[in-house]
Amino acid sequence: MSVSTAPAPATSPETHHEDTGLWSWITTVDHKRIGIMYFVTSLFFLGVGGIEALIIRLQLFSPENQLISAQVYNQLFTMHGTTMIFLVAMPQAVAFFNYIVPLQIGARDVAFPRLNALSYWIYLFGAIYLNVSWFVGAAPNTSWVGYANLTSTQFSPGLNVDFWVLGLSILGVSSIMGGVNFITTIINLRAPGMKLMRMPLFTWMTFVTSFLLVTALPVIAVALILLAFDRFFATNFFVASAGGDPVLWQHLFWIFGHPEVYILVLPAFGVISDVIPAFSRKPLFGYPVVVYAGVLIGFIGWGVWSHHMFTSGLGPIADSFFVASTMIIAIPTGVKIFNWMATMWGGAIRFTTAMMFAVGLVALFTVGGLSGIMHSSAPVDLQQHDSYFVVAHFHYVIVGGILLGMFSGVYYWFPKVTGRLLDEKLGKLHFWSTIIGFNLTFFPMHFSGMYGMPRRTWTYRAELNVEIYNQLSTVGAFFLGASTLLLLWNIWKSLKSGEKAGHNPWGAPTLEWSIPSPPHHYNFPALPEVRSREPLWNDDERAAIEAVTLHEPATEPEMPNPSFWPIVVAFGITITWALVMTGIWWVPLLGLAFTALGVYAWAFEDPFKKKAAH
Amino acid sequence: MKSVRLPLGLLGLALLTACAGEYPQSSISPTTDFADTIHGLYVTIFWWTMLILTGVWIVLAYILVKFRERPDSPKPKQIHGHLGMEIAWTIGPALIVVAIAIPTIQAVFATQEVPEESLVVEVIGHQYWWEFRYPENGGLVTANELHIPMGTPVSLRIHSDDVIHSFWVPQLGGKRDANPLRQVPEGQDLKYNWIHFTAQETGTFMGQCAEFCGDSHSLMGIRVIVETQEEFDAWLGDLAAGHPQTVTQSQALNATTEGLPAPTAPALAQEETGQEEAPPAEDPGTVEGRNLFLANCSACHAINGVSEAGVIAPNLTLLGRRSSIAAGLLENNVDNLVRWIGDPQSVKPGALMPGLEYQGGRPPVVWPAFNLTPDQVRTVANYLYSLR
Amino acid sequence: MAEAAAVAHDDHHYTSTGLNSWKVGFWTFIGSECLFFGTLLSTYMVYKGAALQGPYPGDVFDIPLTTISTFVLLMSSLAMVLALDGVQRGNKRLALFWLGVVIVFGSIFLGFQYYEFTHFVHEGLTLQQSVFGSTFFVLTGFHGAHVTVGVIWMISLFVMGLRDKLPPEKALSVEIAGLYWHFVDIVWIVIFVLVYLIP
Structure with a gap:
């Protein structure tokens, strides 16, 4: 396998149409810039959620510790969970969707570039809104699952739960629109010859995840709306004394919540399904099986929600059903693991940092998966549910699965995004310290x-x-926190003086590696034609593709203009929800009117209209 | 990563060999039939998962060593897949899953089977304490320390008075949520959650609320005292007798044999008519303590034989016998009682009991702070501690 | 290469399926909306018969009246089809007429709903009265909000049409508005059957 020898420019030449000022970022509709903004924002909130976790760990360092009060602790763990799931893990995946998917399928942008910008700004404003609660001393404090009826006005009269219910509603809007955008992009904007079954696995998992976003988020949206009505308009949805059923909240939450787990983990699976073949110099073993396993996980993920509720008293028949469905979903997950291992088998494995994180995921996600099998057994779960055993389990899944997968993606695609390689020595230090x-x-x-x-x-x-175990955890948490600083240091250092990357530094097979690093703002001067799953590994095909993708066109392709309206509409939507806090029914309508003005301006703006100045 | 595998595996083995004595809240030291069933299942699944984990890790380690790129590595053969292998590693795990699912589903049904005859105890979760009622024993009530007899099937009928809690005493078995009782239209049944078990060992077992329920969720302990049938019956008798002011020992016993707690009305009547009929054995501190209790605490707390009007807070009958106060939080002694009564918020944030200086709370307070001096608090604490 | 260049020539209209992206995206959005209304309806269904106090559904529902408003909404869907046809053929008068009918029928439906709500409140069924009140008003209220958005959308199209800004090339924007309108209509049929007709 020879690395591409096409005479390519190492980095793209100065582009003429791209401004770099703050205003150009605010009005950008370029999927790559939006991807970078998603990534930076999610990294910031990783820091916030991480600091929350460290304070939690300090409090638990010794028994009966009084470092922080119970009230502050409850806000910290609630915000830690909420932040890590909704402000870190999901947006980080979306950052990769944004930057990578159009490049992998040979598209110039996503299907709806302005909608894409809107998704980002809503995410940012929603995240800010949620965290403003800290500054008014009323951060959400009823855990990330917010079980009714603790969240009722009777038992949580403060603003804490208001921030939570409204903040999550805002973020949900962003996710649904993102899902719609990526489904359309993947269905409609594939380059000629990029059949569905030729798409890279990361794009495939984005596709499945987007379907889950579009279908699961409305369920939590309804749950949040019902809760908001209970809180602001004194309805009875979760009020047991008025005939409401608090357990209904658990059903609605987990009907969303379990697909959400796969929303989080499938993108990471997608990343390493691209990374492992690239660094084994072998195509993915059983490509269709890995794809179908992902799709199957997405489907069965809808039928397992009550395994989060084995203690709530569903009765033996429902328990048995959810035991069975939960155990069944373990099978396609196992199949993925075996296929990754079979991909490495017989390969020539290069231990780059990206590959090490991918292998780390295979080894450690397995631990989380297997402890998951333990509590898929309902009677065993009666002991493990809501204990630290479960905390261990889902951190093995989320950190051992998602975070390692995302780190793998960072090391893999950083050269594409910046044109420079991350430092491998620091990377390996980062890897080992993360694992330890x-x-x-x-x-x-x-x-x-x-x-x-x-x-x-x-x-x-x-x-x-249990003091000794808590002390080990606390020490480990600080170690893990420090290891993440290594990544930041590596990014900063490599941005300035990292080794220049060619357009395909890894000799990887997929389409994003056929264009210059960093890509032109239009990605592809002309759309290449794809004839196989690993187009850059077939010498003829690569030559044909690179003749197109590395060509410098005389006139650049027409790209949509920047737009100011996404940020205006995002602001309107956020304000609308925030005004619900007043509890007066017509006040949010003011925000809605503002939003409507933005939507009209947006609708009548021609995204391709030539500006007089140019 | 290889370097951490072996220790991890060994630590895993340690999971199965822990000793109960050191870990009073251990979920792997069963002492009831219910807990035994769960533990047996857990051990089975544990070994299956260890088998898979070891297999995966050994093969992975082999791959990483054997197939790493070397300067002379040939170009790998471009294999795209193998149907037979895909089928094999789908069916293999599926068989293991079946092996786990069958005993699981058997246990699901077995553990939820209602025993033909059992002692029913009603378990009611409150923010942040537990109430235990014995509906088959004259509706006797106690709080935070549950007494049950060994060898008799027990059925806990669980619900909550406010938010969702979860009753978890690991050595007795798995947890069940205490859901607020959902009101239903006439003619429909209320839905309770149940735990059924037969205790096989005497002793004191610790547990705590396992569903996040608010500020002091972590301070909502449970103690279960499993005792012999004789001890249990004697305890029930004492609970029923309570601490009447003027009733003699023999009268108290009579009251018990009738299966009802000692009547309250006479005790209250005595209060109104003054103290002249109090038995001579009573210590003046006790009298003062009781009067302070009646004046300040009895709106919420009951003491059998003294005042049974207060039902929204823990019943304090036989308080002196309990090993802990404030739901398993503090050791039961006079100093801790003084601390608890004087400033509950510092002990248990969000508790509903007003202190000497009471400032707000949740839900918003509708009763004033105690009108007690610190000395009077100590008198009440002494009195409560004397209730044995 | 030549082929690729040809494709690139008009690339912001190129799609791999040949379908317009707005249409694909809007269908996806409708899929999402199905889950939204599905969840609201499920909530209504699981709370059926759980109200602790009246008025109960049988006390307040006026089936003949709601049948009329349902029929009006159904007819508006027909008008929507004809309006789209008018736009596609470039027949401005036809398009405006039928868009007008959609707007009027949609507004009539909303009028019925306003009457129904005030009547129910008068009968003692408020949002707070029981789980029936809570689930009923939130479900039908969100549907009504969707109809309102639809009517505003139709009015916008109507104004565009008046200003000669709805040529046949813009038929797609009417088609997508129509998709939305039909969807909202179908949701109402489901609500009507599950909430009103099934006792």
Whole structure:
């Protein structure tokens, strides 16, 4: 396998049409810039959620600790979960969707570039709104699942839950629109010859994830609306004394919540399904099986929600059904793991940092998957549910699966985005410190859980004898936190003085590696024609594609103009929801009117109209 | 990564060999039939998952060593897949899943089977304490420390008075949520959650609320005292007798044999008519403590034989016998009682009990702070501690 | 290469399926809306018969009246089809006439709903009265909000048409508005059957 030898410019020449000022970022509709904004924002909130986690760990360092009050602790763990899921893991995946998917399928942009900008601005404003709660001393405090009826005005009269219910509603709008955009992009904007079954796995998993976003988010939206009505208009949806059923909240939340787990993890699976073949110099083993396994996970993911509710008293028949469906979903997940291993088998594995993170995912996600099998057994779950054992389990899945997968993606695609390689030496240090910190933090939690420490507890009694496990976790958490600083340092250093990357530094097979690094703002001067799954690994095909993609056109392709209206509409939507807090029914309509003005201006703006200045 | 595998595996083994004594809230030291069933299932699944994990890791390690790129590595053979292998590694895990699912579903039904005859105890979760009622024993009530007899099937009928809690005493078995009782139209049944088990060992078992329920969720402990049938019956008798002011020992026993708690009305009547008929054995501190209790605490708390009007807070009968106060939070002694009564918010944030200086709370307070001096608090604490 | 260049020539109209992206995107959005109304309807269904106090559904529903408003909404869908046909043929008068009918019928439906709501409140069924009141008003209220958005959309198209800004090339924007309108209509049929007709 020879690395591409096409005489390509190492980096793209100065582009003429791209401005770089702040205003150009605010009005940008370029999927690559939006992807970068998503990434930077999610990295910032990774820091916020991480600091919240470290304070939590400090409080739990010793039994009956009084470092912070129970009220502050409850806000911290609620915001840690909410932040990490909605402000870090999901947007980080969306950052990759944005930057990579159009490049992988040979598109100039996403299907709806302005809508894409709108999604980002809503995410940003929603995230800010949610975190403003800290500054008014009323951060959400009823956990990321916000079980009714603790969230009722009777039991949570403060603003805390208002911030949560409205903040998540805002973020949901962003996710649904993102899902619509990526489904349309992948269905409609594939380059000639890019059949569905030729798409790179990352694009495939984006596709499945987008379907889950579009279908699962409306369910949580309804749950949040019902809760908002209960809080602001005194309805009875979750009021047991008025005939409402608090357990209905759990159903609605987890009907969304379990697909959400796959929304989080499938993109990471997609990343490593591209990384592992690239660094094994072998095509993905069983491509159709890996695709179908992903699709199947997406489908079955809808039928397992009540395994989060085995303790809520559903009765033995429902319990058995959800035991069975949960165990079945383990099978396609296992199949993916076996296919990744089979891809490496017989390959020539290069241990780049990206590959090491991918292998780390295979090894450590398996741990989380297997502890998941333990509590898929309903009776066993009666012991493990809501204990630190479960905390250990889902951190192995989320950190060991998603975070490692995303780190793998960062090291893999950084050269495409910036034109420079990340430092491999620092990268390996980052990898090993992450692995050590991660296991040190979360492995002991299996024990604290086994020995009876429930989750979401501000403190624990000394007599439980779980102090040592908590101390290990705390030490590990600081180690893990410090390791993430290595990544930041690496990014900063490599941006300035990293080794220049060619257009295909890894000799990878997929389309994004056929264009210059960083890409032109129009991505592809002309659309290449794809004839196989690994187009850049077939010498003839690569030559034909690179003749198109590395060609400098005399006139650049026409791209949509920047637009100011997405940020205006995003602001309007955020304000509308925030005004619901007043509890006066007509006040939010003011925000709605503002939004409507923005939507009209948007609708009558011609995205391709030539500006007089040019 | 290889370097961490072996220790991880060994730690995994340790999961199965923990000793209960050191870990009073351990979920892997079963002492009831219910907990045994769960534990047996857990051990089975544990070994299956260990088998898979070891297999995956060994093969992965082999791949990483054997197939790493070397300067003389030939171009790898471009294999796209193998149907037979795909089928094999779909069916293999499927069989393991079936092996796990069958005993699981058996256990699901077995553990939820209603025993033909059992002692029903009503478990009611409150922010942030537990109430236990014995509907088959004259509706006797106690709080935070549940007494049950060994060897008798027990059925816990669980619900909540406010938000969702979860009753979890790991050594007795798995947890069940205490859901607020959803009101239903006439003619429909209320829905309770149940735990059924037969305790096989005597002793004191610890647990706590396992569903996040607000500020002091972490301070909502449970203690279960499993005792012999004789001890249990004696305890029930004492609970029924309570601490009447003027009733003699023999009268109290009579009251018990009738299966009802000692009547309250006479005790209250005595209060109104003054103290002259109090038995001579009573210590003046006790009298003062009781009067302070009646004046300040009895709107919410009951003490059998003294005042049973207060039902929204823990019943304090036999308080002196309990090993802990404030739902398993503090050791039961006079100093801790003084601390607890004087400033509940510092002990348990969000607790509904007003202190000497009470400032707000949740839900918004509708009763004033205690009108007690610190000395009077100590008198009440002494009195409560004397209730044995 | 020549082929690719040809494709690139008019690339912001190129799609791999040949379908317009707005249409694909809008269908996806409708899929999402199905889940939204599906969840609201499920909530209504699981709370059926759970109201602790009246008025109960049988006390307040006026089936003949709601049948009329349902029929009006159905007819507006027909008018929508004819309006689109008018735009596609470039027949401005026809298009404006039928768009006008959609607007009027949609408004009549909203009028019925306004009457129904005030009547129910008068009968004692408020948002807060029972789980029936809560689920009924939130479900039908969100549907009504969708109809309102649809009517505003139609008015916008009508004004565009008046200003000669709806040539046949712009038929797609009417078609997508129509998709939305038909969807809202179908949702109402489901609500009508599940909420009103099934006792």
